[in-house]
Amino acid sequence: MTTVRNDWQREEVTAIYNLPLLDLVYKAATIHREFQKADEVKVNTLISVKTGACPEDCAYCAQSSRYNTGIKPSILERDEILRLANEAKKNGASRVCLSASWKHVKDDSTLEKIISTGREIKEMGLNICCTLGSVNKDQVERLREAGFTAFNHNLDTSEEHYHNIITTRTYQDRLDTLNTLIDGGMSYCSGGILGIGESDEDRISMLHTLATMRKHPFSLPLNTLLPIKGTPLENMKNVEVFEMVRMIATARILMPETIICLAAGRTAMTEEGQAMCFMAGSNSIFLGEKLLTAPNPEVNEDMNLLKKLGLKSV
Numbered sequence: 001m002t003t004v005r006n007d008w009q010r011e012e013v014t015a016i017y018n019l020p021l022l023d024l025v026y027k028a029a030t031i032h033r034e035f036q037k038a039d040e041v042k043v044n045t046l047i048s049v050k051t052g053a054c055p056e057d058c059a060y061c062a063q064s065s066r067y068n069t070g071i072k073p074s075i076l077e078r079d080e081i082l083r084l085a086n087e088a089k090k091n092g093a094s095r096v097c098l099s100a101s102w103k104h105v106k107d108d109s110t111l112e113k114i115i116s117t118g119r120e121i122k123e124m125g126l127n128i129c130c131t132l133g134s135v136n137k138d139q140v141e142r143l144r145e146a147g148f149t150a151f152n153h154n155l156d157t158s159e160e161h162y163h164n165i166i167t168t169r170t171y172q173d174r175l176d177t178l179n180t181l182i183d184g185g186m187s188y189c190s191g192g193i194l195g196i197g198e199s200d201e202d203r204i205s206m207l208h209t210l211a212t213m214r215k216h217p218f219s220l221p222l223n224t225l226l227p228i229k230g231t232p233l234e235n236m237k238n239v240e241v242f243e244m245v246r247m248i249a250t251a252r253i254l255m256p257e258t259i260i261c262l263a264a265g266r267t268a269m270t271e272e273g274q275a276m277c278f279m280a281g282s283n284s285i286f287l288g289e290k291l292l293t294a295p296n297p298e299v300n301e302d303m304n305l306l307k308k309l310g311l312k313s314v
């Protein structure tokens, strides 16, 4: 019987990460079957309530106002958000994540709009979560009371590599926000991106940080970079699918109860590659034409793949 641990030593994480790939996948798939329903994949949709004009300088992101990426800043109104949520529900999504490209959540009418629209989405029978930048205790309380069940706040990479990717905030700022969420009784969702110039050590370090938080993430999204023209990382090379499989499998072994989401970058993967990610312990995907600003496989392709693999969308 596997126990859920928060006291992983860095050397243990390194040893797991470096297992021969098929042994690693076998071990992860076994733990996956112990803790998760292995025939289910959670299907989410991301709705970008505020896109672009972000003051942060994340080197991979099309939405930063510092890079010329051709993204037109936009804000969605309530009706449009509800229309998209309804469409997502019809397409099989069970969870909607509302995102806004902010540094901090401000206590203004936009937050009020997100909260009230979130309530309406919940009334449609969907789970609701959000990603809004950093957040304080009172705002966590307000979001929780409105029925938001999780808040996304990615670590992106290791503490050591962080300053090469983002200079407008620190790793400690991110950890502080995660702790605010834990203290406020809000589940958090936090993961990272592969292909942003990080080493294996950086990947191990990020997983070690998450696996030793006093509470593991409710969900851990793993993304691969889709290089975006105009950003500092526009010329980065694609990540091999086996690197993603290794990362998913290691995360599954370290955090058996966490949902592991195969997030941005899925478009660049073959069906066989995605199947191997599910085998390694990933049990969540994003639906829809767009994942923030990166293209996402068409909804039908997603559903057909799940069907072929005998997986249920939940």
Ligand code: SF4
Pocket: 054, 055, 056, 057, 058, 061, 062, 063, 064, 100, 101, 102, 103
């Ligand atoms: S990743 Fe988020 S915080 Fe960073 S620039 Fe993009 S929208 Fe802003």
